Amino acid sequence: MFGKPSELKNFFSVKSVAVFGASRNARKVGHIILRNFVDSKFKGKIYPVNLKAKVILRQKCVKSLFEVNEEVDMAVIAIPARFVPDALEQCGKKGTRFVIIVSGGFAEIGNFELDSRIREITEKYKIQVIGPNCLGIFDAYTDFDTLFFPRYRLGRPDEGGISFISQSGAVGAAVIDLASREGYGFSKFISYGNALNVDETDLLEYLGSDKNTKVICMYIEGIKDGRRFMKVAEKVVKKKPVVVLKAGTTKASAKAVSSHTGSLAGSPEVYSAAFHQSGVIEATCLEDLFNFARTLESQPAPKGKRVQIITNGGGYGILSADACMKYGLELAQMKAETIEEIKKQVPDYAVVSNPLDLIGDADTQRYKIAIEGAMNDSNVDMIFVIILYQSPLVTPDIVDVITEAYDEMKKPIVAISTGGDFTEVHSTALQANGVTTFTYVKNAARALKMLFEHYRKR
């Protein structure tokens, strides 16, 4: 690390960028990176570096950085590894101190000599490097984007509060692609690969102070300096939740880790203990990482773990109760007056208990009554709303009813729906309004248990 993590903000406020490896070939990494700059909202200057071409994607090329008369804030390097030292030398001499090296072919394949060379150059010129062997960064707020996956293949999410630090580019990319499809907002995504001189802890510290970031997600294969990570994490979690997925937790996969990013996987127990001690939330699979992040981003702190289940399908209510108990939540017992009040307003065949079964012919009004009852009952800490949109009486204004209940931020409320296209349209609408939705009750229960544990410790 050179300078301070606070310097990392320079990676996200670039006014001019050079692309080493810019190419006319639409399948080349350098082409896709250049295209993303050209097609995005990025308003800065773009300098494609190419020895032969004069113009690529309507951008005038330079043969080297020395042809540029103005300052160049950042360079993205996407050329074969052996040419990277020369590109870095150009950056150093030109005063370009923020560089993303996308290219692989260094420590991760055992090429320690080349690794040492680029390390020396960055030290000489005090260049901060994200990478090598990475995707670089994406900022949903500025649309600054060095990801070399075409936008038609990898959707970019809208602005939101989740930031994601990923040692693996592909894992991170898959998650933001999923998030973009499902309507979840992101702040920054950083794939840092081999971590030449900017590592996971630097990035964690930086995002801890980033105002657009409300939740920090991390995919990690190895941590370089455990003590420093814990010290920084302890500080950051006071400001915002941090969720980590540690890969390589078995002997077999630990071997794969070293050939992927050159990290040492380390003992999973030691990692777990360290995460626990520093207040970091550990996810044990990618699905939980994604679910935990979006739940933490949108839901308020629960006062306890007593869940009221509201459903229009009896079987789904039972499965929800099973899942709540299995994953360590409790079923709420609403107050007698709440139950009376609800009973007055719903048909007598509705089962006003927990689960509260509004029955298959429930309309939006019936949901509204039940949700308001549970929301205002101090015996209820969290609400599961199961909506089976297959039922003909559930009208689209159910989205508004749940959004309004959620907007009060009194207690966590999540919506669970399983189904096809009609269901997805409504679930996505809820997600776009900030409400956390799930396809399966199991995942909702796991996420709310995590939420309870997280805030209980604080």
Add this chain to the structure above:
Amino acid sequence: MFGKPSELKNFFSVKSVAVFGASRNARKVGHIILRNFVDSKFKGKIYPVNLKAKVILRQKCVKSLFEVNEEVDMAVIAIPARFVPDALEQCGKKGTRFVIIVSGGFAEIGNFELDSRIREITEKYKIQVIGPNCLGIFDAYTDFDTLFFPRYRLGRPDEGGISFISQSGAVGAAVIDLASREGYGFSKFISYGNALNVDETDLLEYLGSDKNTKVICMYIEGIKDGRRFMKVAEKVVKKKPVVVLKAGTTKASAKAVSSHTGSLAGSPEVYSAAFHQSGVIEATCLEDLFNFARTLESQPAPKGKRVQIITNGGGYGILSADACMKYGLELAQMKAETIEEIKKQVPDYAVVSNPLDLIGDADTQRYKIAIEGAMNDSNVDMIFVIILYQSPLVTPDIVDVITEAYDEMKKPIVAISTGGDFTEVHSTALQANGVTTFTYVKNAARALKMLFEHYRKR
């Protein structure tokens, strides 16, 4: 039970059907059921029974079954509970011996008197009843469909090998809606509700002999006669796999069971032991039920549990190895000659090990080489193919390569991809070709472990 389960086939070969409760009001259950008959491929005669209307949906109405001069094979009853006895009497006198009672309002709400009355009538006339308090049936092969959820809300799946017996209509409906979106084929769906005289065991026995059914799925809240269920299940599982999700496995949810379908939830341990003993596969959540069913439908029996992981994302390979170990699978060790053969044909920076990391620039040809190597190596029992479609070099013909490998049916092969719209298009194409796909490696590992255990016992 009257007659034999073999008689149940009459519910699926109907040539004329009466709809009690047929209505002009598009939101009424009776309207939706009538519309489904009219709009579907059903070619038989339809008799809407309505006291006032003369024509509904271009179908001539009758005031009672006695106005119909021809035989009526089946009646669907969707009228208030108190009028059901009269409708049943009409059926009995008319000789209509197969009836689906959609209406609720019997034992499940404590109305045992009405329950007894309809029971007497069915005994008197030897009427077989599916229901009451149910959705009835859907047959993807004949398009016969009594589900009262509109098709724009609840997609109907194409023809396939999965049949689903569900005590809860809504749980079943949500799953077939999901299946229709994701491209999985179904044979028959039966929601049997209160099980007046056709119960889960009768339906299990019937589907055991149904040639279109390759896998039987069940959602159960309670089993009426445990011994009989086990005896029948033991016979059926010799012919095809049976997967059961038992709901109400906690004290809290068991209470909800009795108010939902009037069943006794029973001790979860007793159920688990009975399922295990009779060779039934137990799913512990809805997601597993769905995943297990589609895996059993499409995958061949594995010889062992050694998995070869093939990936274009290193991190994903590591997460897959973690998941395999966590859920009880093993990592395969390919033969030296296989490794040599693959190494000859892929770039030297690919990591030909397990996980086999084809690296982010892998094209379809590289996948083909790796898949063929693993498919022909007797040290490999199952194959995980991770495809991150975000990478620009993965071309759509990857779908053909995997389909061809799968079509050989030599060993289980599943495809795992996480992402947005571009990814979904390709995953759905694979599913349509019969290949099992997953969004998360965890679920793939759980499903393949189940597959291994299932065939090991046989």
